Amino acid sequence: MQKGKASIAFDHPPYITAASSVAGKKEGEGPLGALFDLVEQEDMLGEKNWEAAESRLQKEAAELAIQKAGRKAGEIRYLFAGDLLAQLIATSFGSISLEIPLFGLYGACSTMGEAMSLAAMAVDAGYGDRCLAMASSHFATAEKQFRFPLGYGNQRALSAAWTATGAGAVVIEGKDGIKRGKGEELKPLARISGITTGRVVDFGVKDSSNMGAAMAPAAFHTIWQHFQDFERDEKDYDKIITGDLGIVGQTILLDLLHKEGYDLAGIHMDCGLELFDRENQDTHAGGSGCGCSAITLCAYILPKIQDGTWKRVLFIPTGSLHSTVSYNEGQSVPGIAHGVVLEHIEEGW
């Protein structure tokens, strides 16, 4: 059902029945390290290059999520997936062996939100019993893609974020399609009750080393739109969790919302600020990349929703829409943010 200007409240809210997180070594050494399904100890994952390594992260995350849902790849109707690389090569090559019909997505670091939105739409509408939503990033592929060769030992701005190495995947299913355990129900992790889809928001920020500032207006716009569309405010949520605004972007977001009368101070969380220990891991503004929000969701957020610590969460991965070409041509860095409402499932669902 359409809600307001940019939102959907699902008639048959789809369930997240399984989630997987495959993280890199540095992510494994961070505060969430013990929560990941798999921590890869070697940046190359045994592959010949970083791009192939990122594809492998996706393959592992997809296979693990499907297995946790008690399914085989052939039982997944559609794959909605993306990454940060030019022409989406991590996804294209990472998904060959899955043989699942693919909708390739690019939403920069908001991709996990975009993928979950479309997968939930497909399941709610009955286009598939179950879909897979996935996103990945890799520190080394992103540095090569967007910044400087690692060998330069380039100095990073304090406002810059550290691209996370990791892939997260969730299986999204309709109630009828869920595999039941022997004698007991396989209780899903969360229900997706609605979404709010973001538009490109350009506040004219031109510094690609300060993506938090570039994305904050987009996060603000999606949260604000979400509140209008659902006639809710921050008090209706236990947590409102952005993707990778980092410390700079968080400050701006809270300011922008405060001006509109919303106080998110105690409720806002940012995946980029949770993933790393900023002081001891030298990650400056925080973590970033599609993988940052994806693995934080799968390893940390969803379990907290499943166990009832949080009853209702607004998850809003944030993306910074630039390339080296657009940056070098003097363009600004617009942002986009896609919101997904995740709810705790009570006993007796």
Next chain:
Amino acid sequence: MQKGKASIAFDHPPYITAASSVAGKKEGEGPLGALFDLVEQEDMLGEKNWEAAESRLQKEAAELAIQKAGRKAGEIRYLFAGDLLAQLIATSFGSISLEIPLFGLYGACSTMGEAMSLAAMAVDAGYGDRCLAMASSHFATAEKQFRFPLGYGNQRALSAAWTATGAGAVVIEGKDGIKRGKGEELKPLARISGITTGRVVDFGVKDSSNMGAAMAPAAFHTIWQHFQDFERDEKDYDKIITGDLGIVGQTILLDLLHKEGYDLAGIHMDCGLELFDRENQDTHAGGSGCGCSAITLCAYILPKIQDGTWKRVLFIPTGSLHSTVSYNEGQSVPGIAHGVVLEHIEEGW
């Protein structure tokens, strides 16, 4: 309604109510030249660089399609769009001023099929009264992105295609949302009765100057899957139209299908072979790029369906999933193809 393994037959088939095509100068000089809504005579479109020019193509195509549907941008629920450039910058910057919630897509040159599939899914499910599907490419941005600086005057392989400069956009609406004319019905161009979504198909082709050969197996797979899912064959279609296989890819596709017992010789058409006069325009294997199938669809195919020349068409844009990085690292060039069934609307619809 799900059909077979990878298809949907829509319960409430959405309508294409308007289509726009904005083409470059060379495309305007080709066999379809007289059919385009707009032919830009200058490659830069008055912008400072090629990327901004491609963004402008999208902006113009979007505004024109919306205007032809008798609507304003604010009445479009979602925009599904993409292009060939790294991090989708043509789309990101081209859609800022539209202020429509955006799902950014990357399916290489199959993007128009992906965009139309998702837009039709959203409309059929009632998530939006109308959506916009759009794709673009630009010869100069693509050469810079994938090949050599234009100034090199690099010699092209005969199997190579010529990336089209152009953007195509279609407005997809549910029956209830269609704007009626004064006293007469605004008859849509076509009905989207179903889709078949492709998966990544890798036959190990390693030559990015021969994308036709790389994409043909994907086109074959989607067409074959479509026939199985809908229990149809080539005799159920007036035309089966691929995106940009060109002369090399077409031969391979017809061969592959022939081995499975399907004879598409009189029915198959390829947008890349229609867009340019290969002999006099020196475009070698044919046209390519997301824009190639998008503008051929909007300017040439849809009018033929509207006037009843063709009653049922399978439109299958084809994409080649590589980047310069994957190519230089010795990876193969996998393909993907997304099928959309377009049907003529009889009088008294």
